[in-house]
Every structure is written in C-alpha cells, then in structure tokens.
Amino acid sequence: MTKQRELTEVGVFIPVGNGGWVTSVNAPEIPGTYDYNLQVTLLAEKMGFDFALSPANWRGYGGPTKSWDVSLESLITMAGLAQATKEIGVWATVHMMIFPPAIVAKMVATIDQISNGRVGLNLVSGSNPYDLGQMGxxxxxxxxxxxxxAQEWIDVVQRLWTEERVNHKGDFFELTDCMSNPKPKTIPRTICAGASDRGFQFTIDNCDGSFFPASDDEASIARGVRAKELAVKAGKPDFMTYGLFTLIPGATDAEAKERLEFYDEGADRQALATQAAEYSTDKSAKENFAAQYFLNQNEKVSSVLGGTMTGSVETLARRVAKSVVESKLDGIAIIVPDFIDDLKIVGEQVIPMMAEYGVFTKSQRNL
Ligand SMILES: Cc1cc2nc3c(=O)[nH]c(=O)nc-3n(C[C@H](O)[C@H](O)[C@H](O)COP(=O)(O)O)c2cc1C
Known part of the structure; x- marks a missing residue:
C-alpha cells in the first residue's frame, strides 16, 4: 500500500484519427468521426473527467488499417465539443510551425467564449516532416x-491575448500594429507535449504543464521525476505534469494480456513502418522524442504505444497509482482501445480504485 497521497486531474486523449492508438487489424473499430468523439467526450464528462484533449494529425499511415487516414482538425473539434459540453476542459493541439500565432490567438479567444473559459492548448513543435510537408x-x-x-510563437500569442496593439519583427513572424480581440476572459491553460530536455525546458518556461507518455517502468518514472526537477529548479512549483497512459483492461490479468496479444497478432506492419520511415526523415530524429518513440514501436512491431499497461481493474489501479506517485504526476490522460466500453471501465472502476493506493482525483476530493 502506497503511503503518499496525490490529487490527480484526469483527462481522455480523444481519438480524432480513425483506429485510435491500436494499429492493428484486430483493434476495435474507431471511426475518427465527430459523432464518435462527441460520445466519448460526453461520457468522460459524465464520469467527472477534467479534460478531453485531441491530437493534431494531418496525414495517415495507410496499411490494411488505413491508420489515421481520416482525422478531424483539433481546434475545430474542440470548438464543437465546447458547445456540446458544460464542465469538461476542452483542449486542442496546435502545430506552432504551421499556424501563424495571430490566427491561433483569435481562434482560441473564440473558443474561450464558446466554452466559457474551459479551453486549453497543447503546443507541439512539429516532429514528422511528411505530416506537415505534404501541405508545404x-x-x-x-x-x-x-x-x-516555438518561443517566438508563444511570446506573440501571449502578447496578443493581453496587449491592445502588437508590433513584432522576429526571425519567424512579423506583426504590424496587430489587434486581436476579443481577449480571452482568463488566459487559456497551455501545455506542451515536448518530452526531450529542450522540450521540457520550453514548456516550463512558457506553459502551465507538460504532457508526456507515462507508465510504471523505470524510464517512464524517471521522465516524470525529471520534468518535476526541472520545474522546481526553474522556481515553478505549481507547474503541472500530465502522464499519458495507454490502458487495456480485462476481467482478469490473463484476459487483458490476451487482448494485447490478439492486437499484436494483427499489428499493421505496413502502417507502423510508414510512420517510422516518415519520422526518421527528420534531420534531428535522434533528439526528437516522438521519432525515437515511434521508431522503437516499429522495431518491436507493437500495435500499441510504448509503456501500455494491461490488467484487471485492480491491477491497473495499482499500477497507474504507482506511476502517479513515483513519477510525481499531477494529472493523467487516458488512451484505451475502445473509447466507450473500456473508458467506462477506467472511469467507473479503475480510477476510483486508485484511492486505495493513495491517489485521489479532484472529484473524489470534492466528495
Ligand atoms: C504525449 C504526446 C502527444 C503528442 N501529440 C502530438 C500531436 O498531436 N501532434 C504532433 O504532431 N505531435 C505530437 N507530439 C509530438 C511532440 O509535440 C513533439 O513535437 C515531439 O515529441 C518532438 O519534440 P521533443 O523532442 O521535445 O519531444 C506528441 C508528443 C507526445 C509525447
């Protein structure tokens, strides 16, 4: 039994791309439609989740699964979900490399009104040359x-959210007497999914929180501890760290393991190889965390992301709680194979049971 207690924010990484995050012909069908993502987000809200976050993908990986060949745009999706929900945080992902900062500043200020202050922004620096390169x-x-x-981008956005007129001439962007209204009522929460040391540093300097893959292995725990260490060193004790967990529940540990084995048997080697080939064209692939992560997934021919945990409700509750405590996480985001049936198990059973292992969510704290 873990002695330490933590308070944890809970979110769902919603599957705006078809197939979700199980790259296998044996995976549950995930259509990548707005309607499906609406159902997932309403379910998450009903279960007391704090946020729904969508990724930003522009190009699929093909193969027999047609992995991510259909995917919704992140900001527009969250604007729709903002209107359809009342309490849950609606967080969108933006590629800073492709969106001019003034466009995003205004789009997010607009979603701030639609959501009544629930909008958040996950900033990504860009890591797949094909994904963005196909559009020039x-x-x-x-x-x-x-x-x-990224630094210049966020500086400009923060100024547009707070200053009446912005003049800026930098290495990447130029603004002349730029006016951006409305202003958001409160400055939207920003997180960044850069998991390299440089990525963490950018995030700590500019954002409210960091978002990275989490699990209960040593390397994952070290990643969480490192992010916290850097934040404390920078004098930001309130900085939030969010771990992204892929969970495969089963009635028993053995059944959950069999589910993963079944997915792996049908792993879409073609889509995985395409993904790895695309990321490896980045001239900084060695420093690019996402590139290394996907190259590794391809090498292992794994249908799921690194660090995926399988188990019964009890096992998953214990393992996620251990990761939260040891990695000092403030929040978790969930990926599951099926975002209705599996998400219900995680939201209604696994997360409440984490309290037995010393990890309480915000909604439990309020009880
Ligand atoms: C949990 C997580 C989620 C991410 N989501 C996206 C995404 O939706 N779209 C994208 O292009 N990149 C995404 N990335 C990639 C990162 O934002 C980043 O560009 C990449 O990891 C390279 O930066 P780094 O080396 O500092 O980590 C994600 C990375 C992580 C760890």
Missing part, C-alpha cells in the same frame, strides 16, 4: 530551431 508547411528547422520558433 514543414520548415526545414532542426530540433533547436523548432524550439526557437
């Missing part, structure tokens, strides 16, 4: 250059 929007920058662009 990939900038030939190395890892350091991408974070230089």
């Amino acid at each position: 929007l990939w900038r030939d920058l190395d890892h350091t250059g991408r974070y230089r662009l």
Whole structure:
C-alpha cells in the first residue's frame, strides 16, 4: 500500500484519427468521426473527467488499417465539443510551425467564449516532416530551431491575448500594429507535449504543464521525476505534469494480456513502418522524442504505444497509482482501445480504485 497521497486531474486523449492508438487489424473499430468523439467526450464528462484533449494529425499511415487516414482538425473539434459540453476542459493541439500565432490567438479567444473559459492548448513543435510537408508547411528547422520558433510563437500569442496593439519583427513572424480581440476572459491553460530536455525546458518556461507518455517502468518514472526537477529548479512549483497512459483492461490479468496479444497478432506492419520511415526523415530524429518513440514501436512491431499497461481493474489501479506517485504526476490522460466500453471501465472502476493506493482525483476530493 502506497503511503503518499496525490490529487490527480484526469483527462481522455480523444481519438480524432480513425483506429485510435491500436494499429492493428484486430483493434476495435474507431471511426475518427465527430459523432464518435462527441460520445466519448460526453461520457468522460459524465464520469467527472477534467479534460478531453485531441491530437493534431494531418496525414495517415495507410496499411490494411488505413491508420489515421481520416482525422478531424483539433481546434475545430474542440470548438464543437465546447458547445456540446458544460464542465469538461476542452483542449486542442496546435502545430506552432504551421499556424501563424495571430490566427491561433483569435481562434482560441473564440473558443474561450464558446466554452466559457474551459479551453486549453497543447503546443507541439512539429516532429514528422511528411505530416506537415505534404501541405508545404514543414520548415526545414532542426530540433533547436523548432524550439526557437516555438518561443517566438508563444511570446506573440501571449502578447496578443493581453496587449491592445502588437508590433513584432522576429526571425519567424512579423506583426504590424496587430489587434486581436476579443481577449480571452482568463488566459487559456497551455501545455506542451515536448518530452526531450529542450522540450521540457520550453514548456516550463512558457506553459502551465507538460504532457508526456507515462507508465510504471523505470524510464517512464524517471521522465516524470525529471520534468518535476526541472520545474522546481526553474522556481515553478505549481507547474503541472500530465502522464499519458495507454490502458487495456480485462476481467482478469490473463484476459487483458490476451487482448494485447490478439492486437499484436494483427499489428499493421505496413502502417507502423510508414510512420517510422516518415519520422526518421527528420534531420534531428535522434533528439526528437516522438521519432525515437515511434521508431522503437516499429522495431518491436507493437500495435500499441510504448509503456501500455494491461490488467484487471485492480491491477491497473495499482499500477497507474504507482506511476502517479513515483513519477510525481499531477494529472493523467487516458488512451484505451475502445473509447466507450473500456473508458467506462477506467472511469467507473479503475480510477476510483486508485484511492486505495493513495491517489485521489479532484472529484473524489470534492466528495
Ligand atoms: C504525449 C504526446 C502527444 C503528442 N501529440 C502530438 C500531436 O498531436 N501532434 C504532433 O504532431 N505531435 C505530437 N507530439 C509530438 C511532440 O509535440 C513533439 O513535437 C515531439 O515529441 C518532438 O519534440 P521533443 O523532442 O521535445 O519531444 C506528441 C508528443 C507526445 C509525447
């Protein structure tokens, strides 16, 4: 029994791309439609989740599963979900490399009104040259250059949210007497999913929280601890860390394991290889966390993301709680194979049971 107690925000990483995050012909069918994502988000809200976050993908990986060949745009999806919900946070992902900052500043200020202050922004620096390059929007920058662009981008957005007129002439963006109204009522929460040391540093300097893959293995726990260490060193004790967990529940540990084995038997090797090939064209692939993560997934021919945990409700509750406590996480985001049936098990059974292992969610705290 873990002694330490933590308070945890809970979110769902919604599947705006067909197939979700199980790249297998044996995976549950995930259509990547707005209607499906609406159902998932309403379910998450009903279960007391704090946020729904959508990723930003522009190009699929094909193969027999047609992995992510159909995917919704993230900001527009969250604007729709903002209107359809009342309490849950609606967080969108934006590629800073492709959206001019003034466009996003105004789009997010608009969603701030639609959602009555529930909008959040996950900033991504860009890591797949094909995904953005197909639209002529990939900038030939190395890892350091991408974070230089990111810094200029967020500086401009923050100014547009707070200043009446912005003049700016930088290396990447130019604004002349730029007026951006309405202002958001409160400055939207920003997180960043950069998981390299440079990515963490950018996030700590500019955002409210960091978002990275989590699990109960040593490397994942070290990643969480490292993010917290960097935040404390930077004098930001309130900085939030969010771990992204992929969970496969089963009636028993054995049944959950069999589910994963079944998915792996049908792993879409073609889609995984395409994904790895695309990421490996980044000239900074070695420093690019996402590239390394997907190259590794391809090498293992794994249908699921690294660190995926399988188990009964009790096992998952214990393992996620252990990860939260040892990685010092403030929040978790969930991926499951089926975002209705499996999400219900996680929301109604696994998360409440984590209290037995010392991890309480916000809604439990309010009881
Ligand atoms: C949990 C997580 C979610 C991410 N979501 C997206 C996404 O939706 N779209 C995208 O292009 N990149 C996404 N990325 C990639 C990162 O934003 C980032 O560009 C990449 O990891 C390279 O930066 P880094 O080396 O600092 O981590 C994600 C990464 C992580 C770890």
